[in-house]
Amino acid sequence: CQDCPGGTYRGEDDEECKVCGVGRYSESGWSACDICPKGRWTNASGTSECTLCLPLHYIEDDGTNVSKHDSINDCRECEDGQLATEDRDGCEFCSPGQFVQDLECTDCPVGRFAPEAL
Numbered sequence: 001c002q003d004c005p006g007g008t009y010r011g012e013d014d015e016e017c018k019v020c021g022v023g024r025y026s027e028s029g030w031s032a033c034d035i036c037p038k039g040r041w042t043n044a045s046g047t048s049e050c051t052l053c054l055p056l057h058y059i060e061d062d063g064t065n066v067s068k069h070d071s072i073n074d075c076r077e078c079e080d081g082q083l084a085t086e087d088r089d090g091c092e093f094c095s096p097g098q099f100v101q102d103l104e105c106t107d108c109p110v111g112r113f114a115p116e117a118l
Contacts, residue, residue: 006048
């Protein structure tokens with residue numbers, strides 16, 4: 001017997017491997033497809049991994065609602081002065097005295113201060 005390839009699955013009652021739908025993925029040998037996790041999406045069927053949201057964007061849903069993981073448009077933009085977490089599952093403000101520049105929190109120049117995130 002061989003494992004079903006990534007992007008497909010074979011349940012207990014299935015005779016052959018079936019393709020995962022959009023917003024879902026599987027690795028080789030899985031018996032079901034999972035919804036993409038927080039911060040990830042896919043608009044293709046038959047995928048073995050989901051795409052990470054772009055920088056400054058996030059998806060909070062923890063993989064319970066497939067319609068929140070089936071399009072790049074599901075990735076919501078962080079507010080001004082915030083950066084997406086590494087896993088793109090939310091956003092965080094920069095610390096006071098910092099601002100967002102080149103996708104990271106940067107200290108204000110000498111002689112300048114930011115009392116709140118910019």
